[in-house]
Amino acid sequence: MTHETSDKTNIVPSGIDVSPLSDLYIHFCRQVLTRSLRTAALFPPDSHTFFLLCTNGGKVRLGRQQYNIEPDTILYAPARSAGSVIFRCPADTYVTVLSFSGTMAEEYLARAGFHMSSAAHLKDSLGEVRDLITRLTDIRYVTEANELMRTALLYQLFSVLTACNMQRSQKGSRAGEANDVDYLYFFLDYIRSHVDTVTIQALARAGGLSRTYVYRLFRKRYGMSPSDFILRYRMTLAAHKIQTTPESLKDIAAETGYQTYAGFSTAFQKYFHVLPTAAHRQQDIL
Numbered sequence: 001m002t003h004e005t006s007d008k009t010n011i012v013p014s015g016i017d018v019s020p021l022s023d024l025y026i027h028f029c030r031q032v033l034t035r036s037l038r039t040a041a042l043f044p045p046d047s048h049t050f051f052l053l054c055t056n057g058g059k060v061r062l063g064r065q066q067y068n069i070e071p072d073t074i075l076y077a078p079a080r081s082a083g084s085v086i087f088r089c090p091a092d093t094y095v096t097v098l099s100f101s102g103t104m105a106e107e108y109l110a111r112a113g114f115h116m117s118s119a120a121h122l123k124d125s126l127g128e129v130r131d132l133i134t135r136l137t138d139i140r141y142v143t144e145a146n147e148l149m150r151t152a153l154l155y156q157l158f159s160v161l162t163a164c165n166m167q168r169s170q171k172g173s174r175a176g177e178a179n180d181v182d183y184l185y186f187f188l189d190y191i192r193s194h195v196d197t198v199t200i201q202a203l204a205r206a207g208g209l210s211r212t213y214v215y216r217l218f219r220k221r222y223g224m225s226p227s228d229f230i231l232r233y234r235m236t237l238a239a240h241k242i243q244t245t246p247e248s249l250k251d252i253a254a255e256t257g258y259q260t261y262a263g264f265s266t267a268f269q270k271y272f273h274v275l276p277t278a279a280h281r282q283q284d285i286l
Contacts, residue, residue: 023105024155025100025101026151027101031094031096032094034058046101049077051097052129055094056089060075062075062085072121072122077117098133111221112158114161122164125164128160132157135153145274149243151239152239163185183217186207187207187217187226190207195234235256242279249276
Protein backbone atom coordinates (compact mmCIF):
# COMPACT_ATOMS: atom_id res chain seq x y z
CA MET A 1 0.00 0.00 0.00
CA THR A 2 1.61 3.25 -1.10
CA HIS A 3 1.25 6.61 0.56
CA GLU A 4 -0.56 9.24 -1.47
CA THR A 5 -1.96 12.56 -0.33
CA SER A 6 -4.86 14.51 -1.74
CA ASP A 7 -4.48 17.95 -3.26
CA LYS A 8 -4.87 19.53 0.17
CA THR A 9 -1.33 19.25 1.59
CA ASN A 10 0.35 21.41 4.19
CA ILE A 11 3.89 20.49 5.19
CA VAL A 12 6.61 22.30 7.13
CA PRO A 13 9.87 21.45 5.31
CA SER A 14 12.94 20.55 7.34
CA GLY A 15 14.45 23.98 6.72
CA ILE A 16 11.76 25.89 8.63
CA ASP A 17 13.01 27.47 11.84
CA VAL A 18 10.69 26.10 14.54
CA SER A 19 12.03 26.38 18.05
CA PRO A 20 11.77 23.18 20.14
CA LEU A 21 10.82 25.49 23.03
CA SER A 22 7.68 26.79 21.30
CA ASP A 23 4.61 26.09 23.39
CA LEU A 24 2.60 24.89 20.37
CA TYR A 25 3.37 24.45 16.66
CA ILE A 26 2.19 22.40 13.70
CA HIS A 27 4.30 19.87 11.82
CA PHE A 28 1.76 19.40 9.05
CA CYS A 29 -1.94 19.26 8.25
CA ARG A 30 -3.07 17.20 5.27
CA GLN A 31 -6.12 15.38 3.95
CA VAL A 32 -5.74 11.79 2.70
CA LEU A 33 -7.82 8.80 1.68
CA THR A 34 -7.78 5.92 4.16
CA ARG A 35 -6.86 3.48 1.39
CA SER A 36 -3.66 5.44 0.74
CA LEU A 37 -2.78 6.31 4.34
CA ARG A 38 0.36 4.68 5.70
CA THR A 39 0.50 6.32 9.11
CA ALA A 40 3.91 5.02 10.14
CA ALA A 41 5.53 7.15 7.44
CA LEU A 42 3.89 10.43 8.46
CA PHE A 43 4.83 11.49 11.94
CA PRO A 44 7.92 13.18 13.39
CA PRO A 45 9.16 11.73 16.71
CA ASP A 46 7.30 12.96 19.80
CA SER A 47 4.49 14.56 17.77
CA HIS A 48 0.83 14.39 18.78
CA THR A 49 -1.80 13.74 16.14
CA PHE A 50 -5.49 14.36 15.51
CA PHE A 51 -7.38 12.33 12.91
CA LEU A 52 -10.64 13.91 11.75
CA LEU A 53 -13.10 11.62 9.92
CA CYS A 54 -15.80 13.63 8.15
CA THR A 55 -17.16 11.54 5.28
CA ASN A 56 -17.60 8.04 6.76
CA GLY A 57 -17.30 6.08 9.96
CA GLY A 58 -15.72 2.70 10.55
CA LYS A 59 -13.38 0.88 12.90
CA VAL A 60 -10.04 2.34 13.95
CA ARG A 61 -7.42 0.46 15.94
CA LEU A 62 -4.83 2.41 17.92
CA GLY A 63 -2.41 0.02 19.59
CA ARG A 64 -4.57 -2.42 21.56
CA GLN A 65 -7.57 -0.07 21.65
CA GLN A 66 -10.28 -0.33 18.98
CA TYR A 67 -12.85 2.42 18.32
CA ASN A 68 -16.13 2.22 16.44
CA ILE A 69 -16.00 5.64 14.82
CA GLU A 70 -19.02 7.62 13.64
CA PRO A 71 -18.67 10.25 10.89
CA ASP A 72 -17.59 13.68 12.14
CA THR A 73 -15.38 12.26 14.88
CA ILE A 74 -11.93 13.40 15.98
CA LEU A 75 -9.45 10.76 17.17
CA TYR A 76 -6.40 11.66 19.24
CA ALA A 77 -3.20 9.61 18.99
CA PRO A 78 -0.52 10.45 21.59
CA ALA A 79 3.13 10.96 20.70
CA ARG A 80 4.97 7.77 19.67
CA SER A 81 1.73 5.89 18.96
CA ALA A 82 0.25 7.66 15.91
CA GLY A 83 2.16 5.41 13.53
CA SER A 84 0.30 2.36 14.83
CA VAL A 85 -3.17 3.56 13.73
CA ILE A 86 -5.06 1.10 11.52
CA PHE A 87 -8.20 2.29 9.70
CA ARG A 88 -10.96 -0.11 8.61
CA CYS A 89 -13.23 2.35 6.80
CA PRO A 90 -14.75 2.52 3.29
CA ALA A 91 -12.19 3.25 0.58
CA ASP A 92 -13.67 6.67 -0.15
CA THR A 93 -13.23 7.88 3.43
CA TYR A 94 -11.21 11.08 3.73
CA VAL A 95 -9.22 11.65 6.90
CA THR A 96 -7.63 14.94 7.89
CA VAL A 97 -4.33 14.36 9.70
CA LEU A 98 -3.04 17.14 11.98
CA SER A 99 0.34 16.62 13.62
CA PHE A 100 1.67 19.04 16.24
CA SER A 101 4.12 19.41 19.10
CA GLY A 102 5.13 21.95 21.73
CA THR A 103 6.11 22.31 25.35
CA MET A 104 2.46 23.01 26.30
CA ALA A 105 0.84 20.52 23.88
CA GLU A 106 -0.01 18.00 26.60
CA GLU A 107 -1.57 20.72 28.77
CA TYR A 108 -3.77 21.92 25.91
CA LEU A 109 -4.75 18.33 25.15
CA ALA A 110 -5.64 17.65 28.79
CA ARG A 111 -7.97 20.63 29.08
CA ALA A 112 -9.59 19.66 25.79
CA GLY A 113 -10.37 16.25 27.31
CA PHE A 114 -7.71 14.18 25.50
CA HIS A 115 -5.61 12.55 28.22
CA MET A 116 -4.87 9.25 26.50
CA SER A 117 -5.75 7.92 23.05
CA SER A 118 -9.42 8.76 22.68
CA ALA A 119 -12.18 9.73 20.27
CA ALA A 120 -14.85 12.44 20.53
CA HIS A 121 -17.85 13.20 18.34
CA LEU A 122 -17.83 16.88 17.36
CA LYS A 123 -21.62 17.41 17.31
CA ASP A 124 -22.44 21.15 17.54
CA SER A 125 -18.79 22.19 17.03
CA LEU A 126 -18.40 20.36 13.72
CA GLY A 127 -18.81 23.51 11.61
CA GLU A 128 -16.17 25.44 13.54
CA VAL A 129 -13.68 22.57 13.46
CA ARG A 130 -14.19 21.97 9.73
CA ASP A 131 -13.69 25.68 9.02
CA LEU A 132 -10.44 25.78 11.00
CA ILE A 133 -9.12 22.61 9.34
CA THR A 134 -9.99 24.00 5.89
CA ARG A 135 -8.08 27.19 6.63
CA LEU A 136 -5.08 25.16 7.80
CA THR A 137 -4.99 22.96 4.71
CA ASP A 138 -5.43 25.99 2.44
CA ILE A 139 -2.13 27.52 3.61
CA ARG A 140 0.30 26.28 0.97
CA TYR A 141 3.46 28.40 1.34
CA VAL A 142 6.04 28.52 4.12
CA THR A 143 6.50 32.11 5.25
CA GLU A 144 6.86 33.77 8.61
CA ALA A 145 3.34 35.19 8.29
CA ASN A 146 1.86 31.83 7.32
CA GLU A 147 3.51 30.03 10.23
CA LEU A 148 2.07 32.68 12.54
CA MET A 149 -1.34 32.08 11.01
CA ARG A 150 -1.07 28.29 11.35
CA THR A 151 -0.20 28.61 15.03
CA ALA A 152 -3.10 31.01 15.62
CA LEU A 153 -5.51 28.58 13.95
CA LEU A 154 -4.19 25.72 16.09
CA TYR A 155 -4.81 27.79 19.23
CA GLN A 156 -8.36 28.43 18.02
CA LEU A 157 -8.91 24.72 17.38
CA PHE A 158 -7.89 23.92 20.94
CA SER A 159 -10.16 26.70 22.19
CA VAL A 160 -13.14 25.08 20.42
CA LEU A 161 -12.25 21.58 21.65
CA THR A 162 -11.77 22.88 25.20
CA ALA A 163 -15.18 24.58 25.13
CA CYS A 164 -16.73 21.29 23.93
CA ASN A 165 -15.10 19.42 26.81
CA MET A 166 -16.32 22.00 29.32
CA GLN A 167 -19.86 21.73 27.97
CA ARG A 168 -19.74 17.95 28.31
CA SER A 169 -18.46 18.26 31.88
CA GLN A 170 -21.10 20.86 32.70
CA LYS A 171 -23.91 18.62 31.45
CA GLY A 172 -22.53 15.77 33.53
CA SER A 173 -22.64 17.70 36.82
CA ARG A 174 -25.67 17.61 39.13
CA ALA A 175 -28.39 20.14 38.36
CA GLY A 176 -28.02 23.37 40.31
CA GLU A 177 -24.49 22.59 41.51
CA ALA A 178 -21.68 24.78 40.17
CA ASN A 179 -18.20 23.25 40.06
CA ASP A 180 -14.78 24.44 38.89
CA VAL A 181 -15.44 23.34 35.29
CA ASP A 182 -18.71 25.29 35.24
CA TYR A 183 -16.92 28.43 36.35
CA LEU A 184 -14.09 27.98 33.84
CA TYR A 185 -16.56 27.51 30.98
CA PHE A 186 -18.37 30.66 32.14
CA PHE A 187 -15.07 32.57 32.28
CA LEU A 188 -14.05 31.41 28.79
CA ASP A 189 -17.36 32.64 27.40
CA TYR A 190 -16.99 35.92 29.32
CA ILE A 191 -13.48 36.50 27.92
CA ARG A 192 -14.73 35.92 24.37
CA SER A 193 -17.60 38.38 24.85
CA HIS A 194 -15.57 41.09 26.67
CA VAL A 195 -12.12 40.64 25.12
CA ASP A 196 -11.53 44.40 24.89
CA THR A 197 -12.22 45.13 28.57
CA VAL A 198 -11.85 41.88 30.54
CA THR A 199 -9.66 41.83 33.66
CA ILE A 200 -9.21 39.37 36.51
CA GLN A 201 -11.28 41.73 38.66
CA ALA A 202 -14.10 41.61 36.10
CA LEU A 203 -13.98 37.80 36.00
CA ALA A 204 -14.17 37.58 39.78
CA ARG A 205 -17.06 40.05 39.93
CA ALA A 206 -19.01 38.33 37.13
CA GLY A 207 -18.59 34.92 38.76
CA GLY A 208 -19.23 36.11 42.30
CA LEU A 209 -15.84 34.77 43.41
CA SER A 210 -12.72 36.21 44.99
CA ARG A 211 -9.74 37.16 42.83
CA THR A 212 -7.64 34.59 44.71
CA TYR A 213 -10.09 31.80 43.89
CA VAL A 214 -10.20 32.80 40.20
CA TYR A 215 -6.40 32.83 40.09
CA ARG A 216 -6.23 29.36 41.64
CA LEU A 217 -8.79 28.01 39.16
CA PHE A 218 -6.76 29.15 36.15
CA ARG A 219 -3.49 27.97 37.67
CA LYS A 220 -4.91 24.54 38.44
CA ARG A 221 -6.61 24.03 35.08
CA TYR A 222 -4.40 25.88 32.61
CA GLY A 223 -1.06 26.22 34.37
CA MET A 224 -1.09 30.00 33.97
CA SER A 225 -2.57 33.09 35.57
CA PRO A 226 -5.85 34.61 34.33
CA SER A 227 -3.85 37.58 33.03
CA ASP A 228 -1.59 35.32 30.94
CA PHE A 229 -4.64 33.45 29.63
CA ILE A 230 -6.31 36.74 28.62
CA LEU A 231 -3.12 37.92 26.92
CA ARG A 232 -2.88 34.69 24.94
CA TYR A 233 -6.48 34.94 23.81
CA ARG A 234 -6.04 38.59 22.77
CA MET A 235 -2.84 37.92 20.83
CA THR A 236 -4.16 34.90 18.94
CA LEU A 237 -7.37 36.75 18.12
CA ALA A 238 -5.36 39.73 16.88
CA ALA A 239 -3.16 37.48 14.72
CA HIS A 240 -6.24 35.89 13.21
CA LYS A 241 -7.80 39.26 12.43
CA ILE A 242 -4.58 40.59 10.89
CA GLN A 243 -4.33 37.63 8.54
CA THR A 244 -7.99 37.21 7.57
CA THR A 245 -9.75 40.59 7.72
CA PRO A 246 -9.30 44.00 6.05
CA GLU A 247 -9.56 45.78 9.42
CA SER A 248 -6.91 48.37 10.23
CA LEU A 249 -4.26 47.54 12.82
CA LYS A 250 -5.52 50.44 14.94
CA ASP A 251 -9.03 48.97 15.00
CA ILE A 252 -7.71 45.50 15.81
CA ALA A 253 -5.69 46.97 18.67
CA ALA A 254 -8.82 48.60 20.12
CA GLU A 255 -10.93 45.45 19.67
CA THR A 256 -8.40 43.38 21.61
CA GLY A 257 -8.14 45.75 24.57
CA TYR A 258 -5.36 48.21 23.72
CA GLN A 259 -6.00 51.93 24.01
CA THR A 260 -3.01 52.82 21.82
CA TYR A 261 -1.50 51.16 18.78
CA ALA A 262 1.97 51.54 20.31
CA GLY A 263 0.98 49.43 23.30
CA PHE A 264 -0.57 46.80 21.04
CA SER A 265 2.45 46.69 18.74
CA THR A 266 4.83 46.22 21.67
CA ALA A 267 2.73 43.40 23.14
CA PHE A 268 2.31 41.69 19.74
CA GLN A 269 6.04 41.80 18.98
CA LYS A 270 6.92 40.49 22.44
CA TYR A 271 4.46 37.61 22.08
CA PHE A 272 5.05 36.54 18.45
CA HIS A 273 8.53 38.04 17.81
CA VAL A 274 7.26 39.87 14.74
CA LEU A 275 5.71 43.31 14.32
CA PRO A 276 2.01 43.41 13.39
CA THR A 277 2.91 45.57 10.39
CA ALA A 278 5.24 42.82 9.08
CA ALA A 279 2.52 40.19 9.42
CA HIS A 280 -0.01 42.52 7.77
CA ARG A 281 2.21 43.21 4.75
CA GLN A 282 2.39 39.49 3.95
CA GLN A 283 -1.37 38.96 4.10
CA ASP A 284 -1.61 38.55 0.31
CA ILE A 285 0.55 35.38 0.49
CA LEU A 286 -2.19 33.48 2.33
